[in-house]
Amino acid sequence: MTDTTDTTESGLTVDELPRPGRFGDFGGRYVPEALVPALEQLDEARQKAAVDPEFQDELARLHATYTGRPSIITEVPRFAAHCGGARVVLKREDLNHTGSHKINNVLAQALLTKRMGKTRIIAETGAGQHGVATATAAALMGLECTVYMGKVDTERQALNVARMKILGAEVVAVEHGSATLKDAINEALRDWVTNVTTTHYAIGTVTGPHPFPEMVRDFHAIIGEEARAQVLELTGRLPDAVVACVGGGSNAMGIFHRFVPDTGVRLIGIEAGGEGVQSGRHAARFAADATPGVLHGAMSYLMQDTDGQTVESHSISAGLDYPSVGPEHAHLRDSGRAEYRYATDDAVMEAFRLLCRTEGIIPALESAHALVGAMEVGRELGPDGLVLVNLSGRGDKDMHTAAAYFGLVEEGTQS
Amino acid sequence: MSTTQATRLGEVLERCRAEGRAALVGYLPVGYPSVEGSIEAMKVLVEAGCDIVEVGVAYSDPVIDGPVNQEAMAAALAAGVRVDDVFTAVSAVRDAGAVPVVMTYWNLVLKRGVEAFAADLEAAGGAGLITPDLVPDEADDWLAASERHGLDRVFLVAPSSTPDRLEKVTSACRGFVYAASTMGVTGVRTSVDTDARTLVERVREVTDVPVCIGLGVSTREQAAEIAAYADGVIVGSALVRTLAGDGELSERLEALRSLTTELAQGVREGKR
Structure with missing residues (x-):
């Protein structure tokens, strides 16, 4: 899978140009034939929307009056004192309506759903952020909504389940397999293949079959544009x-995309190191010698055994607990344009507490991984350095986990 | 992509057609309830009248399978089934006198290597592959490997397939075209949609490759109904469900034998 082709100024290989849906060797469309017409319809709809002023105006209006865009940036000097003295600036996606970057993508996909004449939207969710965002957009636009969530996650994130239900969504607890995010995606795909004529599947991240990785990136690119x-x-x-x-x-593709042509700017992705890469309980696909493979419709790096069966991932943050990674990241990594590191659960919890204590901002545990990265990179850069961090979500949803980790709640008072 | 080239699946379907009937295609996953047990069960399918056995490969994320097959696959994996065991089952089916074709999710082929998988399949006596999550657009390596090893390529079409897609997919098929009777995943259904007949008619307009119908077939009556217009009737979940029943394995194998015998009668009753 090593790229030997010439690279352009932007760091992207020229051979991807004639192959839509491919990022170097990664991406593609590995799906049952029954879904191909829906993917072609979606690809056509999003390409039309990209050049349609009416769609762009509607999305911009929603972002200005509903999402709360542009999101602000916040310089965090007291936190930066722990980052080798480098300047640290946070992009505050946590301040968006529903509490994370997820709403950027979901509002746009819900608009497309209506344009395609579909009346129902489905989604998978891990921690619940994408599920809540989808339920929110469905309520706003009068769409029927079903969210698939692993049974284990519905128990860990009971509050988000209640949020989705009060917004009018049906929440289906998936009991198959490991009963987490990967299995929720399997079940959403089964729903989609059955109900594809009336239903749009709003995938919540930059993976899945073409055009999802490209489309979801484009809907989040506003993060990097603004920042x-x-x-x-x-x-x-x-x-x-x-x-x-x-x-x-x-969130990483969203903030990286505008900076890809700025070759002097390092792009650094932080994976979930879980209990450490040696432990086997992690989601550090790049660090742990994951190999190329296909899961959920895309070719990318994948945690798999020698037969090609998916290996279960682990992270303290449900939103990073996934055994594969978006195909464009695989390409950015192999082409050398971006670098990837990992943060362990323990380091993440320390960074989480540090931001709370030094700046009065409670980050999502997912975003706290990026804070660990900022501390490392800041120390490497020293006082002249300037680091931009995507604070992708707020941490209210994680208080249960944090309270248990730090012993903040007395025995017996927790649910 | 020649459709006139000799194909093992094509030969058996042609022979059935000459007998004035449809072929019976039975699916079971290797490793359920054990590797040996699944091979015994596949032999029962052959003895009771399956012309073609779809040898299924258990996979951790089977997105086009319903609950019955999902649970069987999960049990097979938990019991330690490996991809290597598939080739043992393929040889056993061939030795029992039917034509084995492997049905597999694509990542398992990719991980072994497309060329290596094809070579091992040919050596084991397999006729080819059915690939439910691979479309011809992504199949360059497999098209080439199947040519080198003389293997059949079965891709799926669905009621949602557009005319362009039907043309593209069927032109890449060799052996037969797998027509999904309805939109959805594998599983037992009380009736097989009229969509199935329409889809077969649409496929016949664009190709001479035989067409087999799958998804939802469980009874002799359904088999007879489909046999009237399709070249083959594919039965999966109904067989897996029978094998999954309570009781001793020997009793379940007898139940499997009775159901298969019924279905084999069904494919001979279709008015053609």
């Missing part, structure tokens, strides 16, 4: 590094 201009205005220069957590990788 690049905001950082330039604040500091007069581009950052040395842009850091984001990577599960499927949608």
Whole structure:
């Protein structure tokens, strides 16, 4: 899978140009034939929408009056004191309506759903952020909504289940397999293949069959567009590094995309190191010698055994607990344009507490992985460094986990 | 993509056609309830009248399978089935006198290597592959390997397939075209949609490759109904469900034998 072709100035290989849906060797469309017409319809609809002023205006209006865009940036000097003295700036996607970046993609896909004449939208969710965002968009636009969630996750994230239900969505607890995110996606795909004429499957990250990885990236690219201009205005220069957590990788692609042509800016993705790569209980696909394989319709790096069976991942943050990664990340990594590191559960919890204590901002555990990355990179850069971090979500949903980890709640008072 | 080239699946379907009937295609996953047990069960299918056995490969994420097959696959994996065991089952089916074709999710082929999988399948006596999550658009390596090893390629079409897609998919098929009777996953259904007949008619307009119908077939009556217009009737979940019943394996194998015998009668009753 090594790329031997010439690279353009943007760091992307030229051979991807004639192969839509491919990022180098990664991506593609590995799906049952029954879904191909729906994927072709979606691809056509999103390409039309991309050049349709009416669609763009509607989406911009929603972002301005509903999502709360542009999201602000916040410089965090007290936190940065723990990052080797480098300047650290957070892109505040946690302040979006519903509490994370997920709403950017979901509002756009819900608009497309209506344009395609479909009346029902389905989604998978791990921690519940994408499920809540989808249920929200469905309520706003009058769409029927079903969210698939692993049974284990419905128990871990009971509050988000209640949020989705009060918004009018049906929540289906998936008991097959490991009963987590991967199995929720399997079940959503089964629903889609059965109900594809009336139903759109709003995949929540930059994976899945073409056109999802490209389309979801484009709907999140506004994060990097805004942040690049905001950082330039604040500091007069581009950052040395842009850091984001990577599960499927949608918030990372969203903030990376605009910076890809800025070859002087390092793009750094932080995977979930779980209990450590040696332990086998992690979701650090790149660090742990994952190999190329196909899962959920896309070719990418995949945690798999010698037969090609998927190996279960682990992370303290349900949103990063996924055994594969978006195909464009695989390509950015193999082409050398982006680098990937990992943060262990323990380091993540320390960074989580540190941001709370130093800046009064409670981050999502997913986003706290990026904070660990910022601490490492800041120390490497020193006081002259400038690091932009995507704070992809807020941590209210994680208080149960945090309270248990730090012993903040007395025995017996927790649900 | 020649459709006139000799194919093992094509030969058996041609022979059935000459007998004035449809072929019976039976599916079981290797490793359920054990590797030996599944091979015994596949032999029962052959003895009771299956012309072709779809040798299924258990996979961790079977997105086009319903609950019956999912649970069988999960049990097979938990019991330690390996991809290697598939080739043992293929040889056993061939020795028992039917034509084995492997049905597998694509990542298991990719991981072994497309060329290596094809070579091992040919050596074991398999006729080819049915690939439920691989479309011809992504199948360059497999098209080439199947040519080198003389293997059949069965891709799926669905009621949602557009005319362009039917043309593209069937032109890549060799052996037969797998027509999904309805939109959805594998599983037993009380009736097989009229969509199935329409789809077969649409496929016949674009190709001479035989067409077999799958998804939802469980009874002799359904088999007879489909045999009237399709070249083959594929039965999967109904067989797996029978094998999954309570009681001793020997009793379940006898139940499997009775059901298969019924279905074999069904494919001979279709008015053609």
